[in-house]
Amino acid sequence: MTRSLKILVAIITLVIFVFLIIVFSGSKIYTDWLWFKNLGFTHTFLTMFFTNLWLRLLIGIIFTAFIFINLLFTRKPLMEFSKLKNDDNVESLFTGSGDNLINWVTKKRLNYTYFFGSVILGFLFSSISQDLWKVVLKYLNKTPFNTVDPIFNIDLGFYILSLPFFNFIREMGMVLVILTLIVIAIIYTIASGVRSLGEMKFKLSNRAKAHISILIVLFLFLKAWDYKLKMYNLLYSPRGVVFGASYTDIHANLLGLKILFWIVILIGVLLLINLFRKSYKIILWSLGIWILASFIFGSVYPGLVQRFEVEPNEVAKESKYIKYNIDMTLKAYGLDNITIEEFKLSNDLNQQIIENNRETIDNIRLWDNRPLLSTYRQLQELRPYYRFPKVDIDRYNINGQYRQVMLSPREVDQSRLSSRAQTWINKVLKFTHGYGLVMNPVNEVTEEGLPRFFIKDIPPKVNVDLRLDNPSIYYGELTNNYVIANNKSQEFHYPLGDKNIYTNYNGSGGVQLDSFFKKLVYALRFSNLKFLLADDITAESRIMYYRNIRDRVRRVAPFLSFDGDPYLVISQGRLFWIQDAYTTTNRYPYSQPVNRYNNFNYIRNSVKIVIDAFNGSMDFYVINKNDPLAVTYQKIFPDLFKDGEEMPKDIRNHLRYPQDLFVIQSRIYSVYHMKDPMVFYNKEEQWTIPNENYAGTSITMDPYYIIMELPGKDVSEFILMLPFTPATKNNMIAWMAGRSDGDNYGELIVYRFPKDTLVYGPMQIESRIDQNTEISQLLTLWSQRGSRVIRGNLLVIPIDNSILYVEPLYLQAETSELPELKRVIVSYGDRVVMARTLDLALEGIFKGELDLVDDGGITEPDEEVIPGTLQELASRAFELYTLSQESLKEGNWSEYGRLLEELQEVLQQLRDKTQIE
Structure with missing residues (x-):
């Protein structure tokens, strides 16, 4: 193969490679634009795309132009060196093959080399920052915060929206100058024949020295700007007791930065003057002073101030800066306007007050989302390819009542299709959407310990006054694959008995495949020719992606x-x-x-x-x-x-008040409610988020939603709440509420308990439950082989001026994933009661005439009691245990629960007789 043919093949290969890159990347850009256009966000797409594109081009052009212009100044000495390479009086750095390189150099070739080298370097650095477009757009559209910092008294918008932009410009400028300086220094060194540092003073031309000096001056001025920006960046210092500029930062580092700023400016001016005087002693002395000052003011002096001035009297020195940190942190997390109220604890809760707060009682969440999700999946997924991703909590006006509910969408999980069904047609054209949802109130339970559904089954059966006209779910949390809806083969809608119902999509979602070009582009985008070959895809079909x-x-x-x-x-x-x-x-x-x-x-x-x-x-x-x-x-x-x-x-x-934000705010507030710098420094009153016992494991308590009347309010509302305990104790000291309804949305209230009154914390209540012998006996019995007790979330419920604690208990067989709600534990004051329902447990707390049984629950006075001798009771207990194990193996949960309850009563009778006799 001749050289010309090789070059032609290489060019064709390169053109094809570039073409393929453009086609595939272009197909993604075009289809993304179609996606944004379908959503009505064309301007948003163009703003992000072209801002990013133009910025990259601008940075590439600036880098290319700057490097290229500087390289052109090195062209003359390099060409002179090339012409004199055979002169015996010139010592060449090149030997052997190096001579060929020198012989190759011409002015035209050098220009091309410089230009393409500059382009490569320029556009290489233009792709460094992926998020530059965000920084630039925020700078160009900045909005003042109308709050100033406590040190420089500058609007916070400067620090948040302008300073990142300035930092980027400074950083890229310094990189550009240093890179250029290195490249031209190497070229000048080669052209001058310099082989050691000692020869640089004599062999470097005045042109080279002047050029290098100008670049150094430019770097020094950028370094001075860097010192100026670092003064503002001190407000993010992690050095002191708290985040932000400390005493040492302000009195040592800030002073040092100011001194270094002027030193660098002075050195830069001296270098400019030296272009005409050519005296290097002043420059060397200036550089030495700069290095020494950098060491002293960057390390030594701040260290001395911190050790000998701050540490011996840290509280007094840092107090002002601690106060700055407290005030700014509270503002940053939206905690500066939080309402603080005293919770006037009276502990006078009774049955009448319970009835007066019936809306709160009827919305206490007995279902925990983790066992409930398992129950949903066992009872309502109905087909292997359906999946409930998680359980959500919300509230609705249902049948004239304000009800807290739990619900979950029934989505299609294509990964759960059988291996034979994992075909392109099924995944793209058939199983395109989920169908329906399940919903249940948070507090209602069937006799079998299962949720009482408001909405269930397929097609959805709605048992309340909610409308559900269109239950199809094309966009959800499990919709990870693209689909093509409204196709000839029709989409699977939902199963009905032993047959399936099919449908065709009639909505506006996705991009309509109404041209061959669009099909071609999507075939390239998803690397699948079926877009072009499948007869089921029509001009009315719509492709949905990013679902x-x-x-x-x-x-x-x-x-x-x-x-x-x-x-x-x-x-x-x-x-x-x-x-x-x-x-x-x-x-x-x-x-x-x-x-x-x-x-x-x-x-x-x-x-x-x-x-x-x-x-x-x-x-x-x-x-x-x-x-x-x-x-x-x-x-x-x-x-x-x-x-x-x-x-x-x-x-x-x-x-609703978002839970993630509430968790962040509560963690910050647990420390930053201490507004006095002295108290804050010593962490005298630090709070913490308490732990609770969940399924036998101690975990950090999550905030929970509840419908209740806040103290001093006369209307029930949907809130998110969380208790606090002292950092070193388990008693409860306060609780925080985030409001969600109406004009009160977003408000935060903290209720503090009196410091002279003991209020049980969650772990103390958990301990009291564990120490209750009657409850412990039942839990031990239930935890026998073949079953598992799950203790749900412990809920702290403020009612009027009292605190009620509620914890549900679930029973789950080891061979099953169907937890059943079997008991509710209620604690108030010094009493702990467990019963089959919340109402019965509350009666056990407040009605002394009702008899407590060994499960901590109550039994009505006329409830049948099993008589018998010790031998008869023991025989009956063994019989009930045997029958319960048979029911467990058969999966007959209702019978298993009934037998356990009867066994429990027999054991109680057996214990009572043993104590009497």
């Missing part, structure tokens, strides 16, 4: 953070998802980061996203206009965000 709601919102708004628990809502007969979104930053001065990785130190739940489960449409509502970050994003993406007032009222009624 997982978690992925979906992140594709549209990658600049937001998202709550981990999107939840399903029934509204106007249709299904919607509500996804909480947060604006966050790690640039809030003096605010304590949420963890050691400094992920963020500012958060607002300013955006609520409503996603149609059928059409996939998304509405981004800004509900907090007081959040400057949200306002900034609204300026950048005007087609994406809507005002919160535009949200439909029926959807607004289902907004």
